[in-house]
Amino acid sequence: xxxxxxxKSKTVFNVEEVRxxxxxxxxxxxxxxxxxxxxxxxxxxxxxxxxxxxxxxxEYNANIHRGVHFLSQKASAAYDEVxxxxxxxxxxxxxxxxxxxxxxxxxxxxxxxxxxxKYIKFGDEVIISAMExxxxxxxxxxxxxxxxxxLKVIPMNDSGELLIDEYRKLLSDKVKLVAVVHTSNSLxxxxxxxxxxxLAHKKxxxxxxxxxxxxxxxxxxxxxxxxxxxxxxxxxxxxxTGVGCLYGKLNLLESMPPYQGGGDMIHSVSFEKTTxxxxxxxxEAGTPNVADVIALxxxxxxxQSLDRNAAIEHEMMxxxxxxxxxxxxxxxxxxxxxxxxxxxxxxxxxxxxxxxAGMYLDTLGIAVRTGHHCTEPVMKRLNITGTLRAxxxxxxxxEEVDALVEGVKxxxxxxxxx
Amino acid sequence: xxSIAEIExxxxxxxxxxxxxxxxxxxxxxxxxxxxxxxxKYKIDENRIKGCQSSVWLNCEEKNGNIYxxxxxxxxxxxxxxxxxxxxxxGQNPEAILNSQLGFxxxxxxxxxxxxxxxxxxxxxxxxxxxxxxxxQSKE
Numbered sequence: 067x068x069x070x071x072x073x074k075s076k077t078v079f080n081v082e083e084v085r086x087x088x089x090x091x092x093x094x095x096x097x098x099x100x101x102x103x104x105x106x107x108x109x110x111x112x113x114x115x116x117x118x119x120x121x122x123x124x125e126y127n128a129n130i131h132r133g134v135h136f137l138s139q140k141a142s143a144a145y146d147e148v149x150x151x152x153x154x155x156x157x158x159x160x161x162x163x164x165x166x167x168x169x170x171x172x173x174x175x176x177x178x179x180x181x182x183x184k185y186i187k188f189g190d191e192v193i194i195s196a197m198e199x200x201x202x203x204x205x206x207x208x209x210x211x212x213x214x215x216x217l218k219v220i221p222m223n224d225s226g227e228l229l230i231d232e233y234r235k236l237l238s239d240k241v242k243l244v245a246v247v248h249t250s251n252s253l254x255x256x257x258x259x260x261x262x263x264x265l266a267h268k269k270x271x272x273x274x275x276x277x278x279x280x281x282x283x284x285x286x287x288x289x290x291x292x293x294x295x296x297x298x299x300x301x302x303x304x305x306x307t308g309v310g311c312l313y314g315k316l317n318l319l320e321s322m323p324p325y326q327g328g329g330d331m332i333h334s335v336s337f338e339k340t341t342x343x344x345x346x347x348x349x350e351a352g353t354p355n356v357a358d359v360i361a362l363x364x365x366x367x368x369x370q371s372l373d374r375n376a377a378i379e380h381e382m383m384x385x386x387x388x389x390x391x392x393x394x395x396x397x398x399x400x401x402x403x404x405x406x407x408x409x410x411x412x413x414x415x416x417x418x419x420x421x422x423a424g425m426y427l428d429t430l431g432i433a434v435r436t437g438h439h440c441t442e443p444v445m446k447r448l449n450i451t452g453t454l455r456a457x458x459x460x461x462x463x464x465e466e467v468d469a470l471v472e473g474v475k476x477x478x479x480x481x482x483x484x
Numbered sequence: 485x486x487s488i489a490e491i492e493x494x495x496x497x498x499x500x501x502x503x504x505x506x507x508x509x510x511x512x513x514x515x516x517x518x519x520x521x522x523x524x525k526y527k528i529d530e531n532r533i534k535g536c537q538s539s540v541w542l543n544c545e546e547k548n549g550n551i552y553x554x555x556x557x558x559x560x561x562x563x564x565x566x567x568x569x570x571x572x573x574x575g576q577n578p579e580a581i582l583n584s585q586l587g588f589x590x591x592x593x594x595x596x597x598x599x600x601x602x603x604x605x606x607x608x609x610x611x612x613x614x615x616x617x618x619x620x621q622s623k624e
Contacts, residue, residue, distance in 0.1 A: 096504060097504070419558055421537045421538050421561065422513070422559050422560050425597075426509070429509050429510075436537060438537075480510070481513065481560055
């Protein structure tokens, strides 16, 4: 028994094997091995996803859902199959609850527009949080302005954790929707979304979760969370750019008006009266992004083929190691020190401009993100203008963390203004 | 005073000494570190050009028909870029500034690193310098 436990704890995630799945990672940048630590912006793609795109375009490219011919039927079947793959990935009750969009941003805009038109009236309120990405702020601002509604914000503390007691106070009878981020892109905080959802549901308020930053890391189960809407992008979870998903509970989706008008979303059209197709097609106007949806399916298969517990354990090891190594540098200050964090390290360097440091790291082949990370209110709340952000995925290594740390030391030496 | 084209040529020749982007980056940083600081009285919102990740303060004065620029930034790299632009454009007459093509930015390999991203206010900085030239020209 003890031996088994020991063996288990010694099982090391085989990162070198996994890296072979990602052809881009082997390249050199300015003569240095690429160290890709901008995974929160977008993940790299495994060969199976790249192959799925090539195969689609070279073997069965066709418009779907109407063609009677061989290629169209093959493409339609492949496209529809991905809906079931995504349903299983997030454990939705029905594949009809999965809508393909251009990404998280469009998914949120869809809800803001369609849910807003149906359910939000003058004087109503929508709750978001202090650590939202701009894509979970601006769609609500647009909708609230149009409908005369108010946007309320759950505040956070200096570590980057939401103040749940303040949230409780915001849950008035006027609130018609809560839209919060699961994992913060700029701070790495993982929010207690189950608690947030349960508190809202006690007042019959539906909840939208932005899980753009979560999908590549942890398994999301919509029935367990009981969220009403869920938005994510394909490109942050090993899929192609330009495709994402919206999950919505079927009864809610059925009650909402269409988002955009066009082909595929209609049942019949006349100049007097158009009737709409059923969910999910009602929300997928126009020729869909067939190729990228199919490649997203390959990404889902890839994700499912991994030992996800081992992958997340490896990421947590990287997070802990990077946090420790960076904390040891006197000039470095970590931004976002929540207890529950994903593998994102955001930091500033005393006396060194973040953009200059990011460009210096780039000369060493190290890719990090600099700036406000599309979360300007977070930066304002913490009284900074931007950070450097290193974000890890399971294909990153301890040696890459070392390269980052050495790079930061080099940046301080070259750039620090005393 | 050399012409804009002559100064651009000098800069291109200087950058030819560098083998790779790392060396160019370090040289631009060095230029930024050497750029004289702008007096705080000019670091006001009216003089501020806001990039996505850095701010630039640009001040200009006219003397005998020529325009003189001085500028500062919170980023040392951007200050290095400013130093290059000032070297090329400061002290020139409005017409020459307006007609300048600033091809050296491409030739020294800078554009691919900065102009394609929103991170850098280089394009806005050039635009602002040219706007000043238009303003002085129309005053004449």
